[in-house]
Amino acid sequence: MEREYDFVDPESDEMDESIHISLVNADVIPDYHSGALVTMQVSAIASEVSYYPDEASFTDNPITKIMGRPVLFPMNRAVNFLGSSIVTGEILSVRHYTFINRAKEEVPIYFIEVETQYGTLPVVHPASLVKEGQQEHIHPGAIISAVCDIQGDVAIGDYQQGAILDEEHLVALLHACFVERDFTRLSRQLAEDCQYVNRDDEICAEGGQDVLAFLKGVMARQEEEHIPCYAWIGEVTGYELEPGEELADDLPPVGTHCIMLAQNEEHQLDGTLFLTLDEDGKIERIYSAGWKYAACQLTPISLLPDGGEGEEKDEQADFERIDKPRTESEYLDMLASAYKKGDFHEIVLYYSFALTCRLEREPANDFITYRVKDRESMYEHLMQNLPALPERSVQVIDGAPWGHEGALQVKSPKAELIVYLDLDEDGSIQTMHEIWQ
Structure with missing residues (x-):
């Protein structure tokens, strides 16, 4: 599965500068939210490419025009442009590979490394994209300018063998479903005998497909009745007991993750969901915390729905996209x-x-x-x-x-x-x- 996001470099001083990246194998990571750190292996897949002997030649022959005027892109940078990215810079290294396509044909591939503001970025393209007369400029020290789709493979590190099915990751997946208002991704992680239990210990839905339909129905009613629903990930960090009160045995232990819900514009907590998993790592129970969970102290561990600190709105929030659809x-x-x-x-x-x-x-x-x-x-x-x-x-x-x-x-x-x-x-x-x- 592929998903698209805008990313910023957490180590950069230019946090207002983002780059558009299509995530490959995106479903191995359960949740994506603003401020999350994502590790990925990045490459730029070029759809158009031009080579120049030096920077002066590049300046004299821009890769594109807008309304008849040449557009020059900064050297050694990757920038967003009309739904794609433009990567321009001095070539650090050149490698050749051969790819076998579905027709069992050999396709020669160039692997060009370019220094950008984010570090070294490989630009990959078939040899057939090289324009006539530019072959001689494909060498270290020459200049490349390419229209690219930048892709990031997140199936690396802990996720190299696929998704991790534990409480932490499945709670994060459920959180993503609430944020995206789409529970489709959850369907593969529900056990066949999964139950949804409300705060009165009543079973509202039983069976994976019925639980999925129940969640979708709740979401549909919220949208129909214009009821807001904000969600963030929480963690049990302790208990608050009355004098003489003993800790119940069935309360979730410290460190348990949950979904904290606010179905109001004030973002006041009015619901909490916990999960239990079966021996195969599937969700066998989603339960809404009732009064007996009141002793649990919950701390949000993902960004709050309003951005976390009541931050002032972006001064540019009212600007309209110039390419927005019209009648x-x-x-x-x-x-x-x-x-x-x-x-x-x-x-x-x-x-x-x-x-x-x-x-x-x-x-x-x-x-x-x-x-x-x-x-x-x-x-x-x-x-x-x-x-x-x-x-x-x-x-x-x-x-x-x-x-x-x-x-x-x-x-x-x-x-x-x-x-x-x-x-x-x-x-x-x-x-x-x-x-x-």
Whole structure:
């Protein structure tokens, strides 16, 4: 299983700088939460790569452009960029490997080590990605710039043989399920005869699948009735007994982990869940602590739901993503505004298009449509439309004739243009249709 997170280097002074990492074998670690330390073996899998003889050559030939302007990335760094990462720096070492694919074919692989702000990072890619004429620059001391998916394998160290099934790790897994509002990962760790017992010692569900359905049902009711549910990991650290009171034999011992729940906006504890495991390490019982557990002193050992110390909110919390999904109507209004101004340099409009997008044109012109395949080429195309539509009037019209809610009409003494849009599942513009008259 693969999961994606943003990480920061705990030893770095630049804690506001994060890097996006896809975790491989992610399920061997039960819980991920803000502030957790995760050990992993990291590599960068390149999807595009360029080599340069020296830093000057790299500066003169940037790997990418935005709105026609070259974008230069800092040397010896890995940075987030449009859902991927850009790794740029001086090559420390070069190694060659051969990979056998599913078709039993030998695929030559490059393993390039680059120094970054996080230490030495290997960039891995097939030899087929090397551009013509750049082979001679693949050596120590040359420069590499690569578009990568940075992956971290967490199945190392204690987790090299797989997940650890003990109370500590399974409590952490249940905690993650509450935080993520998804109990799917828990299903494989429930014993067939697992029970969910409430604070009145009543069995609410019996059998692994029924317990899973019960937990999902509780979550669904909370969402339907807008009941908050905050969870953090707790530990029994002692007992508080009344004078003359004896410690009950069935209380969990000091060091036992549990889930502390708060079903209120004030984060006031109103529920605690403990686990018991069977001899196979599966969860055989989830029980909600009732009055007899009142003597237990519980201490949270994961971050509190509000961040721990009532920290002030990030000053940038109200900033909107420039690539956030919008409606078809909003995109048409943005295009209308750009045509009226005769300027497509608005960065929000640029990122309205999907990373890979296309143009459909009537009458057909394969030369034009073939070269429009991404944001940058779409931007260039829109800029080239302006001279063909001088003294233009622009309005959003009814899109029913083309099966859409709206369309854009651009009129000029020389030509008339109709535009309507198809969005992808993420809410970005996937296809722009143009009808020229």
